[in-house]
Amino acid sequence: MSLLASLDKSHSIADANFNRWLIPPAALAIHLCIGQAYAFSVFNSPLNQAYGWSIPALGWIFSLAIVFLGLSAAFGGKWLERVGPRATMFTSALCFGGGFLISALGIHLKQLWLLYLGYGVVGGIGLGLGYVSPVSTLIKWFPDRRGMATGMAIMGFGGGAMIGAPLAVMLMEHFKTDATAGITETFVVMGVIYTISMLVGAFTVRLPAPGWKPEGYVEKASADKLSGDAFVHVDQAHSAPQFWLLWVVLCMNVTAGIGVLGQASLMIQEVFKDTVTAAAAAGFVGLLSLFNMGGRFFWSSVSDLIGRKLTYVVFFLLGAVLYALIPSAGAAGNVLLFVGLYALILSMYGGGFATIPAYLSDMFGTRFVGAIHGRLLTAWAVAGVLGPIIVNYMREYQIAQGVAKAQAYNTTMYVMAALLIVGLIANILVKPVDTRFVTKEA
Template identity: 65%
Template structure:
């Protein structure tokens, strides 16, 4: 089929925010879609940098130091936790709505929620009401995170059926890199607005809320969806060469009745669990493993390096999956990851910092790569008709891993230290457990087979969207 895009036949102009209004017209280049997706993902990636506000928020009243009535770090920690929970819930429960109304309305709603969440939070800082921060960034912002995360990804998959991994990798790389922009920007803004009577957080929230709303709105206005049955010029859908890539479609509700959904859920959960706990304790871990040689500044550099590999891995591994296959890519994640987790304690005990750092860089690249590869994996298995909603429901694995990973790392370390294990060796048991989890993930991935024909939608169902 030619790549020339035909305008949709309508009896009149559809509403601006309707799904029909976003169907691309003649001459539209699909390469305009990745920048629109990045305009959203680079904004919501700010979530990974929210910790830069924790310190200043403990001194809103005291300004130079915490006052008795200032918030504690434990109180503030719930803001980020609420945001991640709401991310998962909104992505999971808004799946059908997302597919019904299309990406433009979903992304604009995300812009309103995420940008508005900052404004509500700014009011909470001025009034010193923590509930408003929970409601603002935690609930509203979290909903914006969830809607903004899944909608551009599902649209990119439809535009790039020939390179699904590369397309999703581009967008989700933006989410990983958003913190690298947000962190220095937030610090610079707080320094600019700081005064004898203000720590500068509320003003910074207002600026960020407006900037992110504008950027995400531009992305929502620029997004387009391809017409039905559109294909890139010269591309022929895969038939018998790869049985793991389906040309049929599974309804979002029917996907939950397949073993493939739950196996891929476990694949994502186990891959993320093995990386997210390490990411949160990377600075402390390298300092305790190389107490005499690694300074605080060096540990901060190590964390920054891990962030780069986390971001780069999202694009590199997802792009590679277009060539080696999604299932084979996860085989690499689990097999190589398990070996590296078993070797890291040896590198630490022998004082080999270079191999220690390299191992964690590769592990974190596969952690990021797991996020970017799974949407294409889902599209291969369930088709593209409801991939956005199915992806949203699968992200509950992320929320679960966000609890399991840190618990494994923190509590097992505390148990080991309490029982006389040296701090430099306190992570060994955790790393061995991580390796076992990755072996289990390898088995889960091995069990993923082609979806049974009985789950596919008929042509009539596909036409009606039901």
């Protein structure tokens, strides 16, 4: 069978004896690779020192990658449903790995624009296609455990930096000589490793045969989700208010976490000046990453038991209380409480990412969930700008007004709590989709 033939959607249909538990590792193979994006900052200082590119200029590489993640997920989701997950994962592997290779050429030629094009644009497209491609497949294979299944894959995206960061540091140290910083070689090796790993996942993935159900599975009727083969077409989803309510739900949850995540190290050092060292702050960031990753699996699994809507009620109510308590923990000098509060917040930040695909499948059915999920991820792109702006600019404003750095984040925490209340209201307003939007497959 030729390569193009093997990528055809019809050739990825599983036979009757296929083990569905092979699908989560295939999804993880993709998400653990593209999760490296969270570790890109490890290259900023070496690139700055070796080539003189400024940190703000280098920061645009990651920003471009996230923008094109959102755009490719939004526009590529419908294509995913048409061609299937294997072709989409294959394309993702070539784009993400190829982005590293184009960037390596840019480093070798000392052309920063090639890093924008490589990692930012081409790699960003690989990020978006790789992020959404396993979701609809996992939901189809695990109709009985939708939250757990998507949590397993999306957990990999949260944990990808834990592999990518030390790998990059180790490779740069290995290739470093008096004549070179070893960054070009590191990008080449990482590009090859990620491409191969993602291709393994792409050719492992299978789709269930039409009408397949897990042995002994009987779908429970529920007013909170579409049942059987009912679905909302991706082009109709935007007309339903549920799509926009869930857009607000995701945007508020991400906004409240992503800005803090980006300033975690600086924040804890300023709040606990002379108490928390730079090394301890790095440990704090690592702990938050662990809770971000673990929360994706834990909370999405919990949503299988208590429902998606109630899970988000917990996120928003508990999160608002935790944010409101943070200024008091800082004022009391209680480092342990401060760290614990943020760890719980970041677990729910990650849990929000992992639970939203299952929430969408409940609302709109499984037929076009990958495409609808891709379009909903535009909320992530907005939150990725909004969250850091709130944290960074409010901090600057507070300091300019004479507020001590240790208290400069207090107002921000109350704003984050308010945003979570907005998300709570949107979540409470989510009702079953009106039947006029629903199609029933024959």
